[in-house]
Amino acid sequence: MLKPKSTPTRELVNLDGVWRFAIDTRVDPEPWKGLLTTPLEAAVPASYNDLFTDAEIRDHVGWVYYQRPVRVPRGWGDERILLRFDAATHAARVYVNDALVGEHIGGYTPFDIDLTDVVSAGEEFRLTVAVSGDLSNETIPPGKIEVGIDGRRKQVYFHDFYNYAGLARSVWLYSVPLTRITDITVVTDFDGSTGTVDYKVATSWEREVRVRLADASGTVVAEASGTTGTLEIPDVTLWRPGAAYLYELTAEMVEAGVVLDSYPVSVGVRTVAVRGHEFLINGEPFYFTGFGKHEDLAIRGKGHDNAFLVHDFQLLEWTGANSFRTSHYPYAEEVLDFADRHGIVVIDETAAVGLNMGVVGGMSGTPPFPTFSEQYAGAATQAAHAQHIRELIARDKNHPSVVMWSIANEPASNEEGALExxxxxxxxxxxxxxxxxxxxxxxxxxxxxxxxxxxxxxVVSMNRYYGWYVATGDLKSAELYLQGDIQGWVDRTGKPILMSEYGADTQPGVHSVWDQVWTEEYQVHYLEMNHRVFDRFPQFVGEQVWNFADFATTNGLHRVEGNKKGVFTRDRKPKAAAWALRKRWRGLDGRK
Ligand code: GCB
Structure with missing residues (x-):
């Protein structure tokens, strides 16, 4: 799954902008067959939900339609012409003029649709995309649609973030040569000062393949030919957390001296391993500091935004975070590219969140019916989960920043059927x-x-809320619970242990001299208590606070304008906890 890029043999046109928009209940049954008759327009990339003031659109169940005209560049007569959706959440059907040309299920991974046989260079076509935000037991994440007392269909789901939908990432029209490179895989290693890059190039047709590797200054440091091989880098500069270094591998398909296709990938030379209770990057123990994040912004919903991308990474650095988890779904590829370039370590998570009926039972954790059953997470869910893992690894396998896959968030791993x-x-x-x-x-x-x-x-990744959901406001008891819990995992597994979530909802501006939940002081004391306990365990390999910033959720009695466990507000203002983390992670106090 190669990302669309401009190369000597490939061109691309970005289709972001403002598209016509309608919900299915307000248009003809086959609206792609003509101009979408609608007064509305929607921004792409953005989730559609918060763009409009109309509640019926915000919580729409069913299809919505996006439409725009697209002109194929006139020079693309001899090329294959593809459409790329970086994401359509959660399902899409794509129409060119009157015809369905492709579909995709899965809201956070990209897909291509080959238009070569249905469009022509120089001509304009009508592109209509139907997008559905619906969740069922055949989707990842799962959900179910219930019919309310007034006959309205309502989306129900068991994860704690708003079910934003739509075209939240970029859309591209791009060309690739008829004979082309279809995939590149790199695996890196090093021995002393010599780095190695094992590469594998897949092509649409058998042709001569050659590769070259350039360092950051553009100097070629290794070359090879053949579809697979190993490149050696003398005096390698490793990719390290906090000190990114990227080489560029360029693969070329060649025939009679002519380059048919050319494609570059960034390569960071680093290794990742688990040894006993240690998590190693480049053979050295690594301790994760950072956050679980969300793609979540006012108005844009999950729409990718480069200004926030830059600012969020600035705030990671400001707090001294060296990592984050892409809770609870794969993030836009731009985010991983940025992490690659800036040396931030990523735990890459699938969208498998909410595979847990226990949470419906409240604090008892008793599921109303078994999670791993045909009623909920059955064979169809598992098949969707498998397909999602394939698409995620295909997309992200070459990112040096990605050091671990998180296959699911909070599944009912204590319930019968989990192992199967x-x-x-x-x-x-x-x-x-x-x-x-x-x-x-x-x-x-x-x-x-x-x-x-x-x-x-x-790796054992624990989400624990002692002092919040358990022993609320009582940090002394919470400390004992947490200590016993971690000790139990140490004794049972001997594996590295990471706290992948711990946090306390906090309303900025609320203060107390006592341990009062929702105050800024309590969030600080809660984190301090956790850190005290973590520091007692040599088996501990990291701490990722829940959450980087406040985020939107569905309505809920314990959610005030969303989840407030952010150490930054939704618009990225620091709460007291952000300063406290900066002190712990950077050793800096106050304003330094
Ligand atoms: C969790 C979930 C996360 C929630 C968080 C909370 O365990 O993994 O998605 O937002 O708790 O704040 O309740």
């Missing part, structure tokens, strides 16, 4: 990428005594 559900998915992920460790984030109901799947994985 996860065993084939873990095998699939390991087959697709034998180089990166695997984890999943553990829900609080899944304890060291009852979890059924940890043996399949490399």
């Amino acid at each position: 559900y996860f065993t084939p998915l873990v095998a699939l992920a390991r087959e697709l990428d034998p180089t990166r460790p695997l984890t999943y984030s553990l829900v609080m109901f899944a304890t060291f005594q009852n979890d059924l799947i940890i043996d399949l994985f490399d």
